[in-house]
Amino acid sequence: MDVTELRVALFTGNYNYVRDGANQALNRLVGYLLKQGAAVRIYSPRTDKPAFPSVGKVVGVPALALPGRGEYRAPIMIPPRVRRDIAAFDPTIFHVASPEILGHRAVSLARAHGRPVVASVHTRFETYPRYYGVAFLEPLVLAALRRFYRRCDAIVAPSESMAQLLREQRMSYDVGIWTRGVDEDTFNPARRSMEWRRSLGIADDEVVVGFVGRLVMEKGLDVFSDTIDQLQKRGVRHRVLVIGEGPAREWFERRLPQAVFAGFQKGEDLGRAVASADMLFNPSVTETFGNVTLEAMAVGLPVIAARATGSQSLVTDGLTGRLVRPGGIAAFADAIQQYCDDPDARRTAGAAGREASRRYGWDQVNQELVDTYLRIARQRAAGGRAPRMGPNP
Structure with a gap:
């Protein structure tokens, strides 16, 4: 089997x-698969006002708005019309990207038809939950996730640190890597704009501490703001720029x-916004990779991040930035203060991050997942069994 048979x-x-x-990575993956000659069908909730045009053919599934987070929708079933579409498409492999009802139903459907997942x-x-x-x-969520992932033939994580955590949590016996790429045309040091900074009221000599991402509590907003309080108490001159x-x-x-709250940015505007900061502060522990961390490195910024999955696979402590114990307010403040006070340290770490980011090209990382698809499909074609769900440890 080769990619054109997928x-x-x-x-x-x-x-x-x-x-x-995550969904931008999925769209890039679909584009890559189609370019390589594979056939792809996407099953997902749809809306009349999508955030961006989708790549590939999307078949809508019923969904309800999540309580308290109405911007997100929870799929509730695979109705008969969608089941007929899946049967007509006759997939050689199922890819599930989220462990909710739709993902569970898809895994059950794949197992019923003898298709790998x-x-x-x-x-x-x-x-x-925290x-x-x-x-x-949290223990109940872990148990539910383990039950879901153990029904799949393989799982892929976006970083080695996340893959190792999944192994330690015994989520699967086959854990691979599907990392993320960065678009160097969008994210590079040339995007930096002092004029744009001035338009936001930021002085040229102010050191900008950037936050990039969705403004939700699980991104560590409490840790971020407590750290900034520490900087203010110490009298460290800086300015916070929030992008998102x-x-x-x-x-x-x-x-x-x-x-300064710059709001949502995308495309070249996002590249300009990130490059116009002087460092990125990412205290989140929920990321499995950290796209914003890689994008900040690509534009030449030092990154101060929590020592957690994702970030610790990207940031080299003391070289491209600093890794700090999650929730370590004083240590985060120490690291940021160092970069605020020492422009040479900022430049040196930023240049090292820029060089490290060059290893992440989208075609290369997507091919890694295609190789996993082919390996799993060949194993099943050679008589391999669907995984049996072992006992929860």
């Missing part, structure tokens, strides 16, 4: 109705009244 059925809870790093892991769902006051639910939108914006604005 017929990939992709199931995801969000393909393009809200823009995030590859699952991609895009976020650390088991960490979410941000919404229900941390006691989300339901927690009002809370974040109240916590950081002196910050």
